[in-house]
Amino acid sequence: MLSGRITRLDRGWSTVLLSDGAIVRVRNLGVEVAVGDFVDVSSDIERVERVHERRSALTRRSSFEGARGTRQIVASNIDVVFVVHAVNAAVNQRRLERELVLAFDSGATPVVVLTKIDTLSPEAAEAVRESLAQVALGVDIVLVSSRTGEGIDLIRAHSPADTTVAFIGASGVGKSTLVNALVGHEVQRTAEVREDDQRGRHTTVAAELIALPGGAWLLDTPGLRAVTLWTSGIGIERAFRDVFEIADNCRFRDCKHLDEPDCAVLAAINAGTLPVLRLMAMRQLVAEELSVEEEQVERERAQDRRGFRRKKPQ
Numbered sequence: 001m002l003s004g005r006i007t008r009l010d011r012g013w014s015t016v017l018l019s020d021g022a023i024v025r026v027r028n029l030g031v032e033v034a035v036g037d038f039v040d041v042s043s044d045i046e047r048v049e050r051v052h053e054r055r056s057a058l059t060r061r062s063s064f065e066g067a068r069g070t071r072q073i074v075a076s077n078i079d080v081v082f083v084v085h086a087v088n089a090a091v092n093q094r095r096l097e098r099e100l101v102l103a104f105d106s107g108a109t110p111v112v113v114l115t116k117i118d119t120l121s122p123e124a125a126e127a128v129r130e131s132l133a134q135v136a137l138g139v140d141i142v143l144v145s146s147r148t149g150e151g152i153d154l155i156r157a158h159s160p161a162d163t164t165v166a167f168i169g170a171s172g173v174g175k176s177t178l179v180n181a182l183v184g185h186e187v188q189r190t191a192e193v194r195e196d197d198q199r200g201r202h203t204t205v206a207a208e209l210i211a212l213p214g215g216a217w218l219l220d221t222p223g224l225r226a227v228t229l230w231t232s233g234i235g236i237e238r239a240f241r242d243v244f245e246i247a248d249n250c251r252f253r254d255c256k257h258l259d260e261p262d263c264a265v266l267a268a269i270n271a272g273t274l275p276v277l278r279l280m281a282m283r284q285l286v287a288e289e290l291s292v293e294e295e296q297v298e299r300e301r302a303q304d305r306r307g308f309r310r311k312k313p314q
């Protein structure tokens, strides 16, 4: 039995790095596969035979016609998701919260990375870290500069040998520059590269699972950058653990923190210990999650009506 890991997907084909170091391209028809999957390949090296159980998976809502509202696996077996923001006083906290929910949801450990610290004084950078610690509760926050190299060792410390890491974050925050600094040469184009310098760059097909010098793997697949990733209750609970902890003290177990008597969450907002924007952001994510679930239920009903799904025997 040949086993390996999927490093790239192209319509019906998987590129698999076999455990002996060989790279093969095999068919993946009939199996749901994602970049990062550990798989068995048929002995004739024709197709993916089996996908090993995933220890984590980043998923998103499928945008394929006819499959809307279904879960699509974007990347799997990621240990650490680096959530990247450029350090400045105006870090988008709501975006950060959403990214943390997604990372927690996947089963990976999120680590917040504040880049470009060379643009601020150490004190100002530290102040940004402290303000974000209120949003990224219990999550490590590392300060780095790809320009001076400061803090890159902290990223390495979070990416020990055999782990798989991924970087998410808005365009322009410095992800590619950081990846290039980690790899030691240019594997990703940065905003610095002008259009007319790019000719011929796409002649070789890049892997989406890249070996880092320390023995870790960097997973970078296009779907990772999509914003319509899937959220679920677990991620929300972990990213908003402060709100959930306070809510333990509400009088009613099913308190919606709207106007119920003895609501500990509303009391915390009145007392100024919980920012109201944080509660609103959480509500927004919960509402999105519910609408996705409704969409899925609706889709299953429609399939039932069309007779696509056989009724379970009672």
Ligand SMILES: Nc1nc2c(ncn2[C@@H]2O[C@H](COP(=O)(O)OP(=O)(O)O)[C@@H](O)[C@H]2O)c(=O)[nH]1
Residues within 6 Å of the ligand: 115, 116, 117, 118, 119, 144, 145, 146, 147, 148, 169, 170, 171, 172, 173, 174, 175, 176, 177, 178, 189, 190, 191, 192
């Ligand atoms: N001053 C400074 N600029 C940086 C740093 N990292 C990236 N940049 C710049 O930020 C811009 C966007 O970087 P890029 O890596 O392409 O961002 P990406 O879109 O997140 O991949 C480029 O002009 C980089 O040179 C840093 O640590 N310090």
Ligand SMILES: [Mg+2]
Residues within 6 Å of the ligand: 172, 175, 176, 177, 188, 189, 190
């Ligand atoms: Mg980039």
Ligand SMILES: [Zn+2]
Residues within 6 Å of the ligand: 247, 250, 251, 255, 256, 257, 258, 260, 262, 263, 264, 265, 266
């Ligand atoms: Zn309440």
